Amino acid sequence: MEDTFKKITELSSIQSENLTKFKDVVEYEICLLHIEEHIDAAILLFKNGFLDQATFLIITVLEEISKAEICIYRGFGGQNKFVKRTKDGLFNHKSKHLAIANDITFKYLKTKKLYGKDLIDGILKNLKKGYYISIRENSLYFKNIDGECIVSDKNITKDSTKILLLICLEIFEDRLFGFSDQTDIITDRVLSKYNDIQ
16 A cells, blocks of 8 residues: 555645646635535535535545645645646545545544544545545446446445545644634634534
């Protein structure tokens, strides 16, 4: 299994035409507000029983958090190597999932205390393996296999969606907090939604 920190370092040392560094904190705030809107939509979908669609958005949010964090790091290193979009791992689901699957972050999740080490460690392991790529696709897109239409992933349940959503809220705050008073307001506001889901 690939190492998360190696992947973050690799992704941080390059840039592509659509994913460079943030030019200032205002641009970073815009990014955080964009991700928060997705989180709010996922919460509404979850609360109204649209579990497949909520799961799709939650996994997408995890990917967006990964992109935002890497774009921050892309601003630290001076001149990053410029690559084409096809060579930028931030346009690859597996790379984004690996970058978000940080052992240290997962070790201290409040959700881990609520739902148990084994369950949360399993989610971390599955993120690293790329398991959630297929969950994401199966949550929104239908398949037609041997004439049978398959429209949902049987592994998506109310509990699995809820736990992933709680983890997502914690990761958003943990990974994107600390750049300005305004961005901290946004990350704190997102984390405050945790108790509404629980």
